Amino acid sequence: MEGASATVISVEExxxxxxxxxxxxEALAHSITPLGLHYLLIHFDIPLVDASAWKxxxxxxxxxxxxxTLDDVTARPARTFAVTLECAGNxxxxxxxxxxxxxxxxxxxxTAEWTGTxxxxxxxxxGVRSGATEVVFTGLDRGVQGDVEHLYERSLxxxxxxxxxxxxxxxxxxxxxxxxxxxPLRLIVPGWYGMTHVKWLQSVTVVGEAFRGWQxxxxxxxxxxxxxxxxxxxxxxxxxxxxxPGIPDFxxxxxxxxxxxxxxxxxxxxxxxxxERVEVSTDGGATWSDxxxxxxxxxxxxxxxxxxxxxxxxxYELCCRATDAAGNTQPLEPEWNLGGYCNNAVHRxxxxxx
Amino acid sequence: MEGASATVISVEExxxxxxxxxxxxEALAHSITPLGLHYLLIHFDIPLVDASAWKxxxxxxxxxxxxxTLDDVTARPARTFAVTLECAGNxxxxxxxxxxxxxxxxxxxxTAEWTGTxxxxxxxxxGVRSGATEVVFTGLDRGVQGDVEHLYERSLxxxxxxxxxxxxxxxxxxxxxxxxxxxPLRLIVPGWYGMTHVKWLQSVTVVGEAFRGWQxxxxxxxxxxxxxxxxxxxxxxxxxxxxxPGIPDFxxxxxxxxxxxxxxxxxxxxxxxxxERVEVSTDGGATWSDxxxxxxxxxxxxxxxxxxxxxxxxxYELCCRATDAAGNTQPLEPEWNLGGYCNNAVHRxxxxxx
Numbered sequence: 001m002e003g004a005s006a007t008v009i010s011v012e013e014x015x016x017x018x019x020x021x022x023x024x025x026e027a028l029a030h031s032i033t034p035l036g037l038h039y040l041l042i043h044f045d046i047p048l049v050d051a052s053a054w055k056x057x058x059x060x061x062x063x064x065x066x067x068x069t070l071d072d073v074t075a076r077p078a079r080t081f082a083v084t085l086e087c088a089g090n091x092x093x094x095x096x097x098x099x100x101x102x103x104x105x106x107x108x109x110x111t112a113e114w115t116g117t118x119x120x121x122x123x124x125x126x127g128v129r130s131g132a133t134e135v136v137f138t139g140l141d142r143g144v145q146g147d148v149e150h151l152y153e154r155s156l157x158x159x160x161x162x163x164x165x166x167x168x169x170x171x172x173x174x175x176x177x178x179x180x181x182x183x184p185l186r187l188i189v190p191g192w193y194g195m196t197h198v199k200w201l202q203s204v205t206v207v208g209e210a211f212r213g214w215q216x217x218x219x220x221x222x223x224x225x226x227x228x229x230x231x232x233x234x235x236x237x238x239x240x241x242x243x244x245p246g247i248p249d250f251x252x253x254x255x256x257x258x259x260x261x262x263x264x265x266x267x268x269x270x271x272x273x274x275x276e277r278v279e280v281s282t283d284g285g286a287t288w289s290d291x292x293x294x295x296x297x298x299x300x301x302x303x304x305x306x307x308x309x310x311x312x313x314x315x316y317e318l319c320c321r322a323t324d325a326a327g328n329t330q331p332l333e334p335e336w337n338l339g340g341y342c343n344n345a346v347h348r349x350x351x352x353x354x
Numbered sequence: 355m356e357g358a359s360a361t362v363i364s365v366e367e368x369x370x371x372x373x374x375x376x377x378x379x380e381a382l383a384h385s386i387t388p389l390g391l392h393y394l395l396i397h398f399d400i401p402l403v404d405a406s407a408w409k410x411x412x413x414x415x416x417x418x419x420x421x422x423t424l425d426d427v428t429a430r431p432a433r434t435f436a437v438t439l440e441c442a443g444n445x446x447x448x449x450x451x452x453x454x455x456x457x458x459x460x461x462x463x464x465t466a467e468w469t470g471t472x473x474x475x476x477x478x479x480x481g482v483r484s485g486a487t488e489v490v491f492t493g494l495d496r497g498v499q500g501d502v503e504h505l506y507e508r509s510l511x512x513x514x515x516x517x518x519x520x521x522x523x524x525x526x527x528x529x530x531x532x533x534x535x536x537x538p539l540r541l542i543v544p545g546w547y548g549m550t551h552v553k554w555l556q557s558v559t560v561v562g563e564a565f566r567g568w569q570x571x572x573x574x575x576x577x578x579x580x581x582x583x584x585x586x587x588x589x590x591x592x593x594x595x596x597x598x599p600g601i602p603d604f605x606x607x608x609x610x611x612x613x614x615x616x617x618x619x620x621x622x623x624x625x626x627x628x629x630e631r632v633e634v635s636t637d638g639g640a641t642w643s644d645x646x647x648x649x650x651x652x653x654x655x656x657x658x659x660x661x662x663x664x665x666x667x668x669x670y671e672l673c674c675r676a677t678d679a680a681g682n683t684q685p686l687e688p689e690w691n692l693g694g695y696c697n698n699a700v701h702r703x704x705x706x707x708x
Contacts, residue, residue, distance in 0.1 A: 009363035014447060015607050017368060018376035018459055021390075025373075026399040027533070034532045036375075036390035037400075043604050045380040046391075093368060100605055105372055145604040178388045179381070250397050250499040251454055253369050 007096065013103040022107035028243045028267050031111070031297050031304060032082060035173055038110030039194075040180050041087045041102060043152055043215075044143030047200045051184040056168070060136070060205035063127030070184050074170055076117040081165075081190075082301035084111040084269040088193035088220055088233045091334065091343030099340040106241060106347055111267075111301045114188045116169030120162045123206070128158065131208040135161035137187050137198040138205065148214045154198055155211035156189065165190045165300060168201065190300030191235050191271035193342075195220050223338040230337075235271030237344040238330055240278050240305065240322035242266035244349050255351040262311040266320055266347075268293070269302035273325030278305040284317035285332050285346060291320070311353045321346045361450065367457040376461035382597045382621050385465070385651050385658060386436060389527055392464030393548075394534050395441045395456060397506055397569075398497030401554045405538040410522070414490070414559035417481030424538050428524055430471040435519075435544075436655035438465045438623040442547035442574055442587045445688065445697030453694040460595060460701055465621070465655045468542045470523030474516045477560070482512065485562040489515035491541050491552040492559065502568045508552055509565035510543065519544045519654060522555065544654030545589050545625035547696075549574050577692040584691075589625030591698040592684055594632050594659065594676035596620035598703050609705040616665040620674055620701075622647070623656035627679030632659040638671035639686050639700060645674070665707045675700045 009017075021040040027033060051070050059065040087108035092098050094105065102108075123135070139152040160166070167188040170177060177183040182199030189196045195215065211217075216232070223230035243265050246257030268275045274296065279288040294304035305320075321330040334345040363371075375394040381387060405424050413419040441462035446452050448459065456462075477489070493506040514520070521542040524531060531537040536553030543550045549569065565571075570586070577584035597619050600611030622629045628650060633642040648658035659674075675684040688699040 007365050009365065009368045011361050011363065011447075012606055014363045014368070014371060014457060015459060016605070017371040018461055019378040021375040022372035024396065024400060024534075026402075029402050030533070034534070036392075036394075036532050036534055038390075040390075042378065044602055045598075046378060048380075048383050093365075103368060105369060107372055143601045143604055144610060149601070149610075178390050179384070180378075180388070180390055244399075247497045247503070248398055250497055251370070252366055256498060256503075 007093065009093070009103055012100070016102045020102050022104065023110050025107055025241060025244050028241055029265070032173065033110040033112055035175065035178065038112055039085070039087060039108040041089070041108065041194055042180065043145065044141040046179050047140040048179070049140060049183055049200060054184055056185060056201060057203040058122060058126050059203065060207050061129040061132040062206050063129060064125070066122065066126050070170065073117055073168060073185060078115055078117055079167060080113055080115040082111055082113050082298035083188055083190045084109065084300065084302045085194050085197060086236050086239065086269070088195050088341045091345065092340030094345065095334050095336055095340050095343055099338060101340060109241070111297060112172045113174065114167060114169040115171035116167035116188060118164065119166045119168055119204070120164065122168070123162060128206055132158055132206045133209065134158060134207050134211050136205040136207055136211050137201060138203045139198050140200040140202050146214055146218050150214050152198065152215060153211070153213040154196055154215055155207070156196070158206070160189070193233055193236055195233065219339070220341065221339065222341055225338060233341050236269065237342050238268065238270035238272070238275065238322040238324040238328050239344045240266055240268035240320040240330065241347045242318060242320045242349060246351060255349060257311055257351050257353045259311055259313050259353050262309045264307040264309050264318065266305055267302040268305055268322035270322065270324035270326070270328065272328055275303045275322050276325050277323040279321050280307040281319040282309060282316050284348070285319045288321070313353050316351050316353065318349045318351060319346045361447065363447070363457055366454070370456045374456050376458065377464050379461055379595060379598050382595055383619070386527065387464040387466055389529065389532065392466055393439070393441060393462040395443070395462065395548060396534065397499065398495040400533050401494040403494065403537055403554060408538055410539060410555060411557040412476060412480050413557065414561050415483040415486040416560050417483060418479070420476065420480050424524065427471055427522060427539060432469055432471055433521060434467055434469040436465055436467050436652035437542055437544045438463065438654065438656045439548050439551060440590050440593065440623070442549050442695045445699065446694030448699065449688050449690055449694050449697055453692060455694060463595070465651060466526045467528065468521060468523040469525035470521035470542060472518060473520045473522055473558070474518065476522070477516060482560055486512055486560045487563065488512060488561050488565050490559040490561055490565050491555060492557045493552050494554040494556050500568055500572050504568050506552065506569060507565070507567040508550055508569055509561070510550070512560070514543070547587055547590050547625070549587065573693070574695065575693065576695055579692060587695050590623065591696050592622065592624035592626070592629065592676040592678040592682050593698045594620055594622035594674040594684065595701045596672060596674045596703060600705060609703060611665055611705050611707045613665055613667050613707050616663045617660055618663050618672065619658065619660040621656040622659055622676035624676065624678035624680070624682065626682055629657045629676055630679050631677040633675050634661040635673040636663060636670045638702070639673045642675070667708050670705050670707065672703045672705060673700045
């Protein structure tokens with residue numbers, strides 16, 4: 001594990017790693033992540049929800065507050081599209097020092113097909129009143145973080161909340177949401193890091209001032225120190241990952257590859273624009289070659305890529321890096337911040353060819 | 355985390371914890387574990403299987419070797435039952451020192467409804483020859499463990515393989531197996547620890563001598579030292595787990611419970627007999643009270659249990675312990691062994707009531 005071999009992990013971090021599931025890297029071979037392999041980050045406990053009693057309240061600065069049952073939501077016009085979701089803390093455990101939180105390595109990502117009803121028509125039906133600036137999304141999950149007891153809540157600006165692709169989703173990969181993905185209803189905001197996609201939604205509240213909840217004002221900010229007000233984490237930076245070739249050692253996850261032609265393949269995504277380029281290095285990032293990019297699985301989902309490597313005997317550090325249409329490229333080394341967010345440094349996989 | 359607060363985890367262990375998913379303890383509330391919450395332990399990589407090309411070979415010491423397509427398997431008589439599966443390494447990270455392997459805490463368990471065809475009639479059709487003593491189950495997953503490259507393989511004695519409840523399973527919770535659970539076919543051996551339930555089955559081979567593959571002879575043995583031949587890990591020892599009450603702190607997973615009546619609930623199981631008793635302690639195991647046991651979800655699945663606790667303000671260490679019909683009771687402290695297997699010491703959950 002390049003850059004982290006001397007790291008030790010605390011038991012508190014291990015407890016989080018046990019409950020928050022990562023995508024095993026070989027599952028990048030699936031263009032749509034099978035249920036049960038998609039990453040999960042669950043701050044508090046997964047709520048037990050009785051859908052027959054559940055209701056969604058749409059209120060705040062609106063003319064006509066709405067209360068919707070699950071049947072009301074599923075009876076509305078539906079859209080389905082594949083969306084790549086990545087945790088904002090992906091890569092945190094590769095930083096040193098790192099924030100005391102979920103110790104992700106590379107794999108906190110997944111791409112699923114989400115089905116839901118667009119939010120904007122609902123907000124228009126409710127009638128957003130003048131003075132409205134943000135929309136607050138409140139989940140049913142309650143707990144303590146940073147010594148503050150709160151429900152999980154995040155906001156979007158009114159403009160972002162009204163974007164066409166923002167969904168209230170009740171199905172994933174053609175099935176009702178399983179409990180861990182937000183049953184019965186969650187927010188989907190394509191392009192944004194996972195903290196935005198509030199699960200177990202209970203209310204949508206239009207407000208006229210900046211939302212100051214813990215998960216918005218304290219959590220999910222890029223800060224250089226505790227005193228730094230920082231900037232909010234929003235859209236996903238470009239990232240690419242590769243399917244580790246060959247076979248693994250159980251414990252070290254070192255890889256063994258037979259000499260000869262070897263197709264390297266993986267996925268790449270960005271929340272800032274389409275993927276324009278994926279490059280591969282077999283020498284730890286000293287030299288790079290272009291990979292062949294496939295089509296994205298949707299306007300909001302990742303691209304496949306492949307690279308034909310003629311693997312001669314030896315030791316290699318395979319790397320990949322993506323560049324998006326906005327001109328963002330993955331850095332070779334992590335860019336440190338206090339909370340350990342948005343570490344999109346290139347993926348490195350050590351292999352032995354023989 | 356009682357007994358482990360000074361422990362540090364290596365990055366290699368963290369890599370395993372990221373890919374091998376645990377059951378979040380609050381999901382014990384579901385009598386049948388939803389897909390995506392069941393524990394996973396995957397030694398090597400999840401194979402990518404083309405089911406249309408896949409075949410199962412049944413051979414070795416048989417009169418009539420069989421080759422079956424997936425359609426052949428699913429056309430045979432089917433049985434469905436709930437089975438509790440637990441990893442043999444569950445609890446390993448609570449041991450000190452511990453084997454270098456997957457660092458499970460308490461949560462490597464799940465109960466799903468498996469559908470498949472019984473193995474015994476297939477072996478009878480193939481015609482087991484005299485001299486046969488064991489049946490070897492071979493998966494498609496290949497890798498290196500203990501410096502030995504091998505396919506994942508395990509054996510059962512012929513008597514165990516012929517038990518009525520042993521299934522070749524192709525569905526879980528009413529759906530085709532997802533890749534991570536062994537698509538397209540896996541072995542299910544109710545009552546045994548998870549290493550027995552070989553996934554991604556490609557062959558079933560009847561043999562006339564003791565199988566000596568790595569996962570049988572080196573792995574999964576209860577040893578006191580490297581020189582100790584040890585004894586094989588087989589059936590699940592009794593264990594009970596409780597749904598942590600109240601709400602959690604995100605990072606520490608400490609629990610906060612309001613004072614007053616509080617129902618404690620959980621699950622208990624054993625591979626050696628039905629659950630006869632579950633006890634609860636609120637003082638770290640000094641004193642115990644009987645919990646009320648519900649029915650098992652199946653002859654091979656866990657029991658629910660509940661206990662009404664009148665929670666006064668203070669700090670508590672909640673514990674639960676199960677006793678099975680064979681007279682096995684969970685110990686208060688772990689029983690150490692080199693590989694870190696079968697640690698069924700009582701579950702301990704620290705809570706603050708206010």
